[in-house]
Amino acid sequence: MKDVCQNCQKKPAVFYYEQIINGKKSNCALCADCAKEWRNSHKKQEDNYFQATDFSPFSGIDALFGSLFAPSGIQHYESKRCPLCNATCADLKRSGKAGCAVCYETFADELAPTVRSIHGTQKHTGRTPASLGDKNKKERRLAELREALRRAVEAQEYEQAVNLRDEIRALEKE
């Protein structure tokens, strides 16, 4: 039982918005594409929204999620739902955990600062499921070579270091 997007009337709605304008409440349901457009048009407001967050790393995941949401003073709020598990951003905030794999796509923007503050990065460089092919193989090999280079320099094995440096450069150009 899926709603149809109220804007394009074609694609299934996955984002639910509740707007409060001048005290009047209205609801709308949008598909992913229309929602993106809607969000861009509200970008300015949202930027302010997220700037109000104040992270302190490692103060516990609940605090991290909690700080994402500062609803007061904002004229609208989203009630976007995850299409697979039906979770809202508020659910994620409450539990400090994602509802399913699709949540990470659905709430990518909201989760980004959290991920960054936990890990200091948002780029996975490790292994990949075999079915997807090993896209990170080059990066992994580079990381290994850089580590070997560091060790060679530390051990003052300069000949070895030069070879490793050349290998790294060649691989980077590939």
Place this chain on the structure above:
Amino acid sequence: MFWYEKKAEGKDVCVSTRVRLARNLKDFPFKARLTDEKAAEIVNKLFDIYNDQENYTVTTMQDIGRIDAESLAERHYISRDFAKSTSPRLLVRDDSRDIAIMVGEEDHLRIQCIKNGYALEEAFRATMEEEAFLDSRLDFAFSESLGYLTHCPTNLGTALRISVMMHLPALTAAGRMEALTQQLQKIGVTVRGLYGEGSRADAALYQISNQVTMGITEEETLRKMSKIIGQIADTERAMRTSYDEETSEKLLDRAQRSEGILRTARLVSSSEFLSLYNAARLGCMIGNTSSLTPELLDSLLFAVMPATMELAGYRDTATTLPKEMQRDKNRAVLIQKTIAAYGKGGTKKTRSTPSDKERKSKKTPDEA
């Protein structure tokens, strides 16, 4: 044979090594939003995969008793939460490789390898091998940018946690653990005190684990952790060998008194056991001539836990003693029986304390 009874390396500073990977199935909601019906579906999938495989023991958690589950948690095969949960769960074990897979923990799958002493490389390889076996049979939740998708964002990326349980009595006594903890925190490594940290029963046991799982490869994590563990171990060893004669004498006195209590007491509480364990274990390493070894003390560490003790048959007999007292009495009996059996059937009756290097080069004929 349980993992903590097997032959091990690095026992002078390391109690155990654990490597675990978290994995989730692509098309199923995570634990918090998973119905029991869907959870059972996952359990069945894994049951089918492992049921006809040799070497694996497959246990449906609902089929075992509360004490059995608690004991598994006490011996680090499973987590406390997993033991207590009521939703469909499966435990898959291959004790020949010290592999344990929890199905239905916080993540759909927790693949772990726990080994006695220091065995990072081995535990790492075994865990990766198990993951590859499952990867070829299941679709894991994965994103190119975020890596393996996990219930909690703290595990995203490699979803790899490497932990080593270390016994650091010298660093603890010197009051250096707090500074070390803060220093390691800065480079993404967590130090957690175990069993009565800060209390009088402090056993000087710590769990050292990596915190960061994204932007770092599995192999880099392994290298980083082995380097850090090596540094901590070297510092602890250096402190132990730098004790002057007076300090050594005092520590050995404490160790031998502790051994005396372990061998003869009628009542041993769990907190008393931990402080006896701590003193006796340090004594073994700085030249104790007793027959206690870190291996024996570590196996006792797990054997004297309440549920594990009960499972081994040490339960209340028909006495009028208060429950706690009966348990302490059982603990004392268990300790003394274990020490006696070890002295007779154990491989090493006496133990010198060669350094790590010596131990490697000097293989006795029966070891080779």
